Amino acid sequence: MRRTDPEGRGSVRHGHEGHHPEGHYPAGHHAEGHHPEGHGPVRYGPSLPGDGLPVLPELSAVLAAAAGRAEAQPVGGGRALLDAACGYWSRRGLPTRPGHVAAGPGAPPLLLALTAALDGDVLVPRPCAAWWAPYARLLGRPAFHVATPAESGGVPDPYALLETVRRVRAEGGDPRLLVLSVADDPTATVAPPELLHETVEAAAGEGLHLVSDETWRDTLHAPHDTVLLSPAEMLPEHVTVVTDLAGCLLPPGWPAAVARFPDSGPAKGLHARVLDILTALGASVAGPVAAAAGYALGEPEPVTVRREAAVRLHARVAAAAHAAVTAAGCLARPPQAGRHLYADLEPLRTALGAHGVGDAQELEDFLTTRLGLPAPGGHRFGDDLGALRVRLATGSLLGGTDEQRTECLTSPAPLELPHVQRALISLRSVFDDLRDDAQRWEPPR
Numbered sequence: 001m002r003r004t005d006p007e008g009r010g011s012v013r014h015g016h017e018g019h020h021p022e023g024h025y026p027a028g029h030h031a032e033g034h035h036p037e038g039h040g041p042v043r044y045g046p047s048l049p050g051d052g053l054p055v056l057p058e059l060s061a062v063l064a065a066a067a068g069r070a071e072a073q074p075v076g077g078g079r080a081l082l083d084a085a086c087g088y089w090s091r092r093g094l095p096t097r098p099g100h101v102a103a104g105p106g107a108p109p110l111l112l113a114l115t116a117a118l119d120g121d122v123l124v125p126r127p128c129a130a131w132w133a134p135y136a137r138l139l140g141r142p143a144f145h146v147a148t149p150a151e152s153g154g155v156p157d158p159y160a161l162l163e164t165v166r167r168v169r170a171e172g173g174d175p176r177l178l179v180l181s182v183a184d185d186p187t188a189t190v191a192p193p194e195l196l197h198e199t200v201e202a203a204a205g206e207g208l209h210l211v212s213d214e215t216w217r218d219t220l221h222a223p224h225d226t227v228l229l230s231p232a233e234m235l236p237e238h239v240t241v242v243t244d245l246a247g248c249l250l251p252p253g254w255p256a257a258v259a260r261f262p263d264s265g266p267a268k269g270l271h272a273r274v275l276d277i278l279t280a281l282g283a284s285v286a287g288p289v290a291a292a293a294g295y296a297l298g299e300p301e302p303v304t305v306r307r308e309a310a311v312r313l314h315a316r317v318a319a320a321a322h323a324a325v326t327a328a329g330c331l332a333r334p335p336q337a338g339r340h341l342y343a344d345l346e347p348l349r350t351a352l353g354a355h356g357v358g359d360a361q362e363l364e365d366f367l368t369t370r371l372g373l374p375a376p377g378g379h380r381f382g383d384d385l386g387a388l389r390v391r392l393a394t395g396s397l398l399g400g401t402d403e404q405r406t407e408c409l410t411s412p413a414p415l416e417l418p419h420v421q422r423a424l425i426s427l428r429s430v431f432d433d434l435r436d437d438a439q440r441w442e443p444p445r
Contacts, residue, residue, distance in 0.1 A: 046376035052395030066291035077103030084297035106255035107244035117273035120176025127381035154184030183216035188335035215247035221315035237265025328431035351437035
């Protein structure tokens with residue numbers, strides 16, 4: 001018999017998502033609740049960390065050239081876009097045929113369609129990308145958070161996953177889908193292959209289908225020293241790969257994403273079901289954006305040169321931001337991918353308490369004001385409201401004009417540019433002040 005809904009109602013402060021009590025759910029997972037009318041978490045959730053850079057001129061030219069075409073793209077993507085996506089994945093060791101690829105206007109519509117097509121409850125890591133769980137809630141499905149290991153985020157601990165599946169089923173639930181990311185938002189870490197293999201095997205053994213969000217796979221800060229494997233390389237019959245091109249190929253204002261489906265096994269019909277749902281939603285990629293996406297997925301030299309330069313830039317800025325945060329006594333894993341880092345300010349709780357900060361929402365408000373930059377709290381990513389964690393994006397540290405950001409991209413020493421130095425000094429100052437406050441509040445020994 002299906003369980004009744006035990007979820008606590010979220011409180012809303014400052015128009016933001018509140019904390020949902022764990023209720024009787026076991027430690028290690030958490031069912032997302034509903035929200036008062038007008039204050040749903042989707043509109044208030046943080047967006048993907050942008051690169052903060054001007055649009056690549058060659059991309060603009062492709063989009064402009066396609067702007068005069070009146071015909072619409074077919075739902076799921078036209079042949080040119082699908083062929084480009086197949087080439088993109090084949091170059092990464094995932095041979096792909098056009099009949100097993102779909103394109104959509106960003107990763108969220110693709111995940112929504114996948115969730116609807118697979119039915120059942122959803123499992124996600126804690127923390128996870130801010131946009132994953134809301135799409136389960138939109139369909140009336142519980143989204144259960146599973147703990148991640150200490151060394152990386154994005155991929156659940158395999159033993160915690162098995163325990164969560166067991167307990168959800170014992171309460172009458174029906175877990176069917178696990179969403180994970182090897183290169184992770186929000187933690188900016190890359191899951192080691194041995195952990196990934198254990199988790200993928202555990203999930204497949206329990207009959208779960210996996211959606212691997214690989215938006216950030218091409219943003220490795222040290223690509224020659226970091227091993228990144230896709231779950232689709234391990235168990236292709238059980239994995240759908242989703243890549244949002246805003247990760248490193250297109251500007252975030254040009255929404256496009258592609259999904260790669262299994263061509264055999266228990267999920268063989270998933271591609272067709274997803275196309276049906278995308279058709280019902282009218283979720284097609286705009287024609288000019290599809291042209292730009294196909295060009296970018298083909299990875300011509302201008303695109304790869306820009307991508308590599310942007311990754312190097314954000315790796316340097318992320319390392320400097322990480323150094324500033326940890327020097328103040330905060331905890332943060334070294335960022336390995338993406339354009340962000342995830343910081344735990346628990347060691348500064350006493351100092352933050354003196355400023356009226358006691359949870360992640362208050363920390364978000366406090367740091368956003370002090371830094372003058374977005375600092376979404378960990379509760380946005382499924383972490384506990386009481387934990388003092390934030391995601392900090394590096395794109396905000398590159399300057400306020402296209403000229404400054406372009407200078408960052410072309411400079412051999414971007415951290416020495418005056419506007420970047422000012423941004424980093426401001427970041428260090430805020431965290432150093434909190435460290436000094438914490439030291440003053442420490443009781444004498």
